[in-house]
Amino acid sequence: MTSIVINVKYNVSSSFTIEVDTDWNVWKVKGEISKRIKLPPEEIQLIFTGCVLKNDATLKDVSICNCTVIHAFQQKPLIVTAKCISADTEDVKSGKANRDVHHFFVYCKEQCQSLCPGKLRVKCAICCEGHIVLQREPENFDDVMKSGTILCECKSEGCQGNLQTTQFYFKCASHSSELDTAPVLRHIRPNTKNIECLTCSTVSSPLMVFPCDKSHVMCIECFRSYGIVRLNDRMFIEDENHGYSLPCPVGCENSLLQDAHHFYLLGEEQYERYKRFGTEEYVLQNNGVLCPFPGCGAGILIEDSCKQVVCHNCRFEFCRQCLNSYHGSSECRPQLLEDNTQGYQVDEEQELRARWDQESLATIEEISKPCPGCCTKTERDGGCMHMHCSRCQMEWCWLCDREWNRECQGNHWFG
Structure with missing residues (x-):
């Protein structure tokens, strides 16, 4: 014991x-x-x-x-x-109960300072206590990240008998304290389908799955290299909804990563550059300029009609049009900027193999699974991983193929 x-x-x-x-x-x-x-x-x-x-x-x-x-x-x-x-006691004794799949990943900023498996937790949004019973289980990230999607019956003294908003949060699986929270990386997944990396062709887990229609994947190391190269070329994209972000390397539409926390994976120094460049890009997108004086680069928001600019940081006076020292009424030429719009080079055959939802026999086999209790063929059409067999009434996990338990709930409630 x-x-x-x-x-x-x-x-x-x-x-x-x-x-x-x-x-x-x-x-x-x-x-x-x-x-x-x-x-x-x-x-x-x-x-x-x-x-x-x-x-x-x-x-x-x-x-x-x-x-x-x-x-x-x-x-x-x-x-x-x-x-x-x-989990069934016999499964625990035989070791079958150890087939846990971590479906959630977080970036632990406090203790680990790295990518770690995460646990999903829940509490009442009003009293922040865990005396709650959920009205339904979460089925996707919108359920747990958008407030008010799932209600709960709170049993704590101050909220007893009332329907309250549920607050989901994630923690690093390596820590015992429930007080330590960590940002979830929603585009990082375990490689349960053994898909090859878009760049290096290796099969590794976990990996980055881009939110494009074809769901292209990259291993974490290649994503780190891809992000740093794009950062050096200042080829991140400023988006109204997702901020300063990266698209799929293949160039797919609507493929921007939806959370800036993913760029922690680039390393602390690169993440600081990412934040600085993002601020500068925001200035440029809002009709501002960056001070061209060496070592300065301060962002300046100015009126459309203004031609003479004085930097508030270094006091350098320059022309808004050509970014050279201010030259009065004489004509100037705009600076010629280097074209950095060439696409990221991806092998066509490798692109086909690096799709999360590729149409292959392996994928077709995953459309249905036998119930662990009675072997009835079961198809999962969205929702959470908590399955309920209509024939034998067994409650089981779609990922683990065994009875539903707390590890399943904490590691991959949905996906």
């Missing part, structure tokens, strides 16, 4: 820690909690990540580890709860 300490929150003003073993089931944990809050175990409900824990599930099955926070509330009649089924 492994002894751990967990944090129990009973209401807004009451929390305490208890020492338990990971092999204990939830009913035994309720027995320990009942000694502290003076309620019978049968009247206690425990919530973790938006679902009520079943009495026969062990702490190991539901991925409760040291310093985990769980929420307790008094059981009331007619509570409709989301079902969560723990």
